[in-house]
Amino acid sequence: MTAKILDGRLVAEQVVARAAGEIAASDRVPGLATVLVGDDPASAIYVRNKRRRCVAAGIRDLHRKFGADVTQDELAAAIHALGDDPGVTGILLQLPLPPHLDAAALVSLIPPEKDVDGLTETSAGRLALGRPGLRPCTPLGVLELLDAHGIALSGAEAVVVGRSNLVGKPMAQLLLRRDATVTVCHSRTRDLAAACRRADILIVAAGLPGLITADAVKPGATVIDVGIHRTPDGLRGDVDFTAVRTVAGAITPVPGGVGPMTIAMLLANTATAARLPANAYGATFLSS
Numbered sequence: 001m002t003a004k005i006l007d008g009r010l011v012a013e014q015v016v017a018r019a020a021g022e023i024a025a026s027d028r029v030p031g032l033a034t035v036l037v038g039d040d041p042a043s044a045i046y047v048r049n050k051r052r053r054c055v056a057a058g059i060r061d062l063h064r065k066f067g068a069d070v071t072q073d074e075l076a077a078a079i080h081a082l083g084d085d086p087g088v089t090g091i092l093l094q095l096p097l098p099p100h101l102d103a104a105a106l107v108s109l110i111p112p113e114k115d116v117d118g119l120t121e122t123s124a125g126r127l128a129l130g131r132p133g134l135r136p137c138t139p140l141g142v143l144e145l146l147d148a149h150g151i152a153l154s155g156a157e158a159v160v161v162g163r164s165n166l167v168g169k170p171m172a173q174l175l176l177r178r179d180a181t182v183t184v185c186h187s188r189t190r191d192l193a194a195a196c197r198r199a200d201i202l203i204v205a206a207g208l209p210g211l212i213t214a215d216a217v218k219p220g221a222t223v224i225d226v227g228i229h230r231t232p233d234g235l236r237g238d239v240d241f242t243a244v245r246t247v248a249g250a251i252t253p254v255p256g257g258v259g260p261m262t263i264a265m266l267l268a269n270t271a272t273a274a275r276l277p278a279n280a281y282g283a284t285f286l287s288s
């Protein structure tokens with residue numbers, strides 16, 4: 001058996017076209033402020049891709065770049081200013097930040113109605129409670145990709161490997177809302193392969209290249225690889241693609257799988273955020 005390839009570029013194009021149509025039909029031009037700190041080369045590539053796609057969809061590019069030595073107070077002031085600027089309808093603070101900065105404190109300064117990454121306490125809390133709000137782009141993109149291929153979630157065994165705030169946790173919550181039976185695995189999970197073998201849908205966001213080998217996959221399962229690593233042999237995911245594709249029923253490639261979906265959902269969230277009234281999700285708690 002060889003798995004069906006779930007082409008993220010193709011589905012992303014459809015999502016982007018939908019978002020662009022929405023933007024063209026609305027009377028408020030969205031403006032996305034991508035905030036990039038330092039010179040991590042991977043972050044620079046991701047942010048450049050995001051900005052390009054945004055401009056193509058009719059979103060104003062309000063990029064802000066800071067040196068690796070920027071202070072917490074300087075960044076906080078910049079995020080406050082973006083929050084107050086009516087021309088800025090979305091704010092994305094690219095992670096990770098240099099270690100001297102407190103990322104959580106900075107994210108909490110983003111007004112929830114501009115939180116296109118779905119990372120603020122308000123957005124995370126609203127997701128946990130099943131209330132409306134902006135959701136993190138990568139988990140949203142994974143669901144969109146599964147839906148586009150008619151992969152059923154209700155009652156399915158879904159296993160998520162990884163428990164980050166950006167992917168694993170929100171992914172698990174979104175799958176629960178879709179009535180999947182959800183297991184979350186992580187670095188301390190005792191027999192990872194055994195847990196993964198239960199999965200009808202296996203979603204891997206562990207940040208370890210090649211972590212998932214063929215013995216961890218039930219024949220016919222759907223495997224979604226969220227990982228992305230720059231190796232001497234090119235871009236690789238958290239899944240050993242060559243081995244797993246002979247066992248799985250469907251699998252995402254890296255590149256061309258989840259990455260383009262993440263960017264597409266950022267555009268979709270930015271279109272949504274531009275339609276939200278100020279304070280749509282309640283006041284921001286300012287720690288200052």
Ligand SMILES: Nc1nc(=O)c2c([nH]1)NC[C@@H]1CN(c3ccc(C(=O)N[C@@H](CCC(=O)O)C(=O)O)cc3)C=[N+]21
Nearest residue numbers: 045046049093094095096117228255256257259260262
């Ligand atoms: N606040 C925040 N929000 C994020 O959404 C966020 C983040 N921080 N930090 C890092 C991760 C990573 N991420 C990717 C986005 C696009 C591709 C992407 O376009 N990938 C292409 C390949 C691009 C390439 O690397 O050449 C693909 O998979 O086909 C990859 C990874 C967003 N992240």
